[in-house]
Amino acid sequence: MRFSVEAWCCLHRAAVFSLLACVAPTGPAQAQTQPQAPVLAPAPEAATGRIAKSTATARRFMVAAANPLAAAAGRDILRAGGSAADAAVAIQLVLNLVEPQSSGIGGGAFLLHWDETAKRLTTLDGRETAPGAAKPDRFIGRDGKPMRFADAVVGGRSVGVPGTLKLLEDAHRRWGRLPWAQVLAPAISLAEEGFPISPRLNGLLSGETNLARDPRAAAYFYGPDGKAKPVGTILKNPAFAATLRAIAESGSNAFYSGSVAQDIVATVTGHASNPGDITLDDLAAYRIEEREPVCGAYRVWRICGMGPPSSGAVAIQQMLGILETRDLARLGPGAEAAHWFAEAGRLAFADRNLYLADPAFIGIPLTGLIDRDYIRSRAGLVSPDRSMGRARAGEPPNKRAQRLAPSDGIENGTSHISIVDAGGNALSMTTTIEDGFGARLMTAGGFLLNNELTDFNFAPEEDGKPIANRVEPGKRPRSSMAPTLVFDAFGRLYAVVGSPGGSQIIGFVARTLVALLDWKMDPQAAVDLGNFGSRNGPTELEKGTEAEAWKAALEAKGHEVRLLEMTSGIQAILKTPEGFVGGADGRREGVAIGD
Template sequence: MSRRFLLPLLALLLTPVTAHAAGGVVSAADPRAAEAGRSILREGGSAADAEIAMMLALTVVEPQSSGIGGGGYFVYHDAKTGRIETIDGRETAPASAGPNRFLDAAGQPLPFVQAFPGGYSVGVPGNIRLAARAHQRWGKLPWAKLFDPAIKLAEDGYTISKTTNRALGMVAPLWRDFPDAQALYWQDGKPKAAGTLNRNPALAALLRKIAAEGPDAFYKGENAAAITRAVAQAKHNPTALTEADLAAYQAKEQPAICGRYRGYRICGMGPSSSGAVTILQMLGMIERFDLAKLGKDSPVAWHLIGEAMRLAYADREEYLGDTAFVPVPVAGMIDPAYLAVRSKLISTSATLGKYEAGTPPGAAPRTAAISGEVPATTHFVAADGMGDVATMTSTVEGPFGSQLVVNGMVLNNELTDFTFAPEKDGAPVANRVEAGKRPLSSMSPTIVYGPDGKVALAVGSAGGKRIIMHVMKALVGYIDWKLPAQDAIALPNIFFNKNGLMVEQGTALDAMRPALAKLGETAVAADLPSKLNAIESTPHGWRGAADPRSEGVALAE
């Protein structure tokens, strides 16, 4: 590798995961993306500008996880108005997609491994419309300027990261049928090794076109026609995603979902995201317990979190979906009186064992079904010197999405986040496939306001359905255990399966398994990776943090 490329990379890799500044701070799961965000702040850009630049850069350097071929959620605190607002850039199902999309000839749900590669799984991408709307609302620099870092990375080249190389190894067996993906990411008949210089001229050309002409250059014309052809001619699961589907897509502004916990105000995305609702449910259920006194090293504290988790996820599966298609009792689900009733099911000395959905106020009869998010995705945050804060989670779903590559970008497999079986016990499932619908997501970009009403923390993560729990444990660490953001996001990860708790192997929580067993928990050590990124307010300015499990960094302006 040439000195020209090696020295900047070494500088980034040696950067600490935390950063502190009186001005702005960014944090992302890839150092090159974080540098893109910092460069925009240094040129006078807003937090929104920096966030858009990081999303575009991640399209280049983290193609397995996110990009303009996918979608995301954007949460923004506007320091000038003091308001928090959100943009839903989640992908939508094309007109061709109906409730039977993922059923076989016998009417049974397809195995996931058959459903995700190729055309069936591709939703209409939302990230460019999301970025355009965010820039229109809060941008300071010219639109085209935000594309410069990503274009440079795509044209001049970037090194394949260890994370990308691992993802390439996972999908390699599929790629005999995906020559466009191979052409970009394989060399000598196998996935490119970590450290290999990679260029993506087709993506650079597309980014230049969008930078010059605006978002319509993505959703109309040559690029829209190319997406349509790729989906229709896919070797696996060919189907129709039309130019009309693309032209009709709109990102949606919607009110943030907010609730209170121990004097803090926690805000995030409403449906089609399940993040804020589920997090606020869990916090509401554990608030009556003195977690601060129990402390982070208490098995009882983690048991309480585990109990609230499983009760909240039961409600999630039962009631949450795209509110444009199904009634969702959001207010009832986070109602303090309802959560107090749910909390009474939780004991400090025993495990409930059976976790069923409750009946929140305003809930219509519904049947639960499991959606299938894959642990991928990425998160990034930015704060500028004016006090604006942006937090965004972006995804193409599984590693390299649908495996389809168009104009150098990976197309998502987001439609596999729908529940494959459209009915259960004769009743329609809330998260079933419908044309124009946005699949349920666990992405949880979150902003926390302190008791003084000022922004205290912004955080989010990758990790599929585990995202909610990664953010949840970080909030408990920050609020209850008074940990700095860096230490809060480094806390052990926890999730569950049908057999009981899953605890992150090799951590302090793993060592608590015998104590958890005495509470009736079946706790199994598991690999639970995450990519949390955060910024927090301190008396000396913003401080960024990045998950030590990832290659991410925080950089100060």
């Protein structure tokens, strides 16, 4: 039996969030399809079809999130007088339940916050950290070679110290208006009363081969016959409700110490075939880092994002700086624009792979990488008639004398939240447990643990040169997550954007910005546009979209073209004189809603 998102959403009792009217798509969720693996990494999450959605509008505030129940939780918090930070806490904790494959308190996140009154942008790093016992050869097998991704990811070896809950608590302490317990209440209620399994969650569970090997996860997600519980099944999680009640009473201390922390350590270190080494000291020592935003001009706009260890904002700045040399508004979506976009991606990824990692462990020429003259010099390497194939890293200003080797790395799934509250404060947060369903470890506290350490490069060196993104104790793995805020020429907030998608996030967000700013698409059209780009490998075009038609023209310019499932999950909100206009990616189940 197939269920539309409208059907599964409205199966749930209205009392949970006063969700009297679900935001209904115009088409059904399709059956799961198996994606063709991208060249540089496994697919972040399998494709489960498209949902046709209408552009959302609101006058006072708006939220956009990857699931209708999570978005409704955020909307109801804003209706109660809450702030963008309050809504983010409620949304993330509900996502932990309804979209457990992508994010949760067992993972990490990056957050941008715009304070409309103070006119201040703050960026917070809640990325996971490697345990104190971690060593550079963590993912080298007995044969002396890097492990297969599947062998590394499942089990305790891949689990990093989670940061999401500490990040939420920090954001609430700074900008929250409602009591901490009140913003946790929607997720507690949903965990206790239950929620219907969505078509996407069912599809991903059905295609998953490792999760059912974990006894707790098997009992929660699968039936006695070993099959994923059907769409519409009401799923309850009293263990998670109990965890959240303890956190509501004692804050993040209830997670980073005490029985929850002890269980995390036992779950990680007790894995039968692939144990990890997180300790109680690792959990107690975790800290959020406030970092300087990475901002740059694009035509009349100012684009701001998260700095290293995220590579997202730097790579997007480089891509947009190269694209700024072309009249994209005149070109419009098509093969010519895709050629320039792919070449810009090649150049940005070449620099990303060589220079970017945790800034506490390596000197990063950050100002040089986003220097406009340097980026324009890189743009000069692009031929209008021929693809460069594979780009080499440049020599940015302020580069230290370091002997480094490049790394592609492996990065996977995520979720994104965009919010603007009634006071004009905005929040863009990209959040993850890395691969779909993380390390496939469920704690007694009712949440899954991340496999974030596989975002490090598996080989610590190449040809005797160290790799910047190698494993080291206490280090944060490089990320491509790119929560983004856009400001107009007068410094006013204009857009809140972000996406899941592993290392493809960079291209997803960059092409959405081009669609919004150059092609003047409304947010729903912009997020639904076919994906395209390059991560310094083949040029990737999304199957079954308008981008697929550009294949022959790109091949005529020398591009090696791959047609892929590209499962973005972009959430975009534009601020207008009348209020807000929003869009949620039809490739996932999310909605943009507000009042």
